[in-house]
Amino acid sequence: MIDRLRSGDITIDWDQFALTSLTVLIAVAVSYLAYRLVFAIVGRLVRLSEPGTDNLLISRIRNPIKWSFIAIGITVAAQNDPYLSQWWEPFARFLRPALLGWIAYNIVRGLTAALEMRLVDSDPVATRSKRTRIAVLSRIAVFAIVIITVGLMLFAIPSVRSIGTTMLASAGLAALAIGAAAQPALKSLIAGLQVALTEPMxxxxxxxxxxxxxxxxxxxxxxxxxxxxxxxxxxxxxxxxxxxxxxxWSRLDESLTGTVMLHLDPITKVPPIRAEFERFVQTHELFDGRNKALLVTETWPESIELRLSMSAHTIGELFQLRCDVREHMMGWLRENMEEALIRHRLEVPHGHPKAGEPG
The missing domain is CATH 2.30.30.60 (SH3 type barrels.)
Structure with missing residues (x-):
């Protein structure tokens, strides 16, 4: 006997509902077994290859592939069951682009992670260059995948599709409106692509x-x-x-030349200071041997300016070397050439009437 439940224009055939539910369960079970079989074979092939990157990619796409297998199984079952097709197809219009976008997104993220794992280049500049290109290009790909996926899902709505058809009739105005609205996003997209290709940093x-x-x-x-x-x-x-x-500061490499500025009294003898500076820098463990020099770069009535330049392999080492040179030279000047340190003096001419007066 067929039980029917009527609610307005909706009729539910419970026998057909039970049969359709059984069909869905069988389709899900068969799809899941097919998914397990395929990934068992893929896993065996992955174990025969070099471990690491392949496993990372497979782990990323496992979940979306599983749900795609199930969706395919239900779609195949719906082709032979009109009752199931009536309920499944409207939902599948949204599900299919979502699953495809999910798979594409995980493939991009998996490939990005795999490429970053292989960055073992001994040249730090080349490594930074590759990391930058991978990061920027992967984000552009993800952005495109999200836009396309959302667009395909929206076009599954009949009303949205009709709006799109209407917009095509006035393509000129639509293009201008979309271009004006998307200008900031397009500018950022183009800027990110330029950074990846030209590598200013x-x-x-x-x-x-x-x-x-x-x-x-x-x-x-x-x-x-x-x-x-x-x-x-x-x-x-x-x-x-x-x-x-x-x-x-590290466009080609991190080797830089840095400076320490000293402002000393005009009566200062420069050669002893130059000799001490060169001796100290030459024996310092962070000095790379490329550049060292002491020059008088400016003179004033009250002081002279000395520029002490030195070089190091990395920016961090150069900063530490400059600090050490600054500390050492100031200490050496206090101990050996105290007269070189600037003092504010008030000279009173000899024989001035107030020179001998008691304070």
Missing amino acids: RIGDLVKVDGEAGRVEEIQMSFVTVRTWDERVLVVPTSRFLDDSFEN
Whole structure:
């Protein structure tokens, strides 16, 4: 006997509902077994290859592939069951692009992680360059996947599809409106792509922007984060690095020449100071042997300016070397050439009537 429940125009055939439910369960079970079989074979092949990156990629796509197998199984069952097709197809219009987008997203993230794992280049500049390109291009790919997936899901709605058809009739106005609205997003997308291709800075580079120096920590499509020495994070628009000038202290390598400025009394004898500076720098463990020099760069009636320049292999080592040189030279001057240190003097001419008066 067929039990029917009528509610307005809706009729539920409980026998057909039970049969359809059984069909769905069988389809899900068969799809899951097929998924386990396929991944068992894939897992065996992965174990025969070099471990690491392949396992990472497979683990990323396992879940979306599983649900895709189940969706395919139900779709096949729906082709032979009109009752199931009536309920499944409207939902599947949203599910299919969502699953495809999920798979594509996980493939991109898996490939990104796998490529980053293989970055074992001994050259730090080449490593930073590759990391930057991988990060920026993967974010652009993810952005495109999200946009396409959402668009396909929205076009599954009949009303949205009709709106799109209407917009095509006035394509000129639509293009202008979309272009004006999407200008900031397109500018950020193009800026991120330019950064990846031209590499004005890379992840890990030491840059100076807005008077602040720090390491590039992350390059997004719309902004770049720079971490300063005191652990503050500067958030700078990506387009800013293309539109305005900035300093990149590690563009080719981290070998730099730094300076220490000394302001001394005009009567100072420079040769002894130069000899002590060269002796100290030459024996310092952080000095790389490229540049060392002491020059008198400026003179004033009250003082002279000495520029002590030195070089080191990395920016961090150069900073420490400059601090050590500054501390050593000031201590050496106090002990050996105290007259070189600037003092404010008031000279009274000999025989001045007030020179001998008691204070």
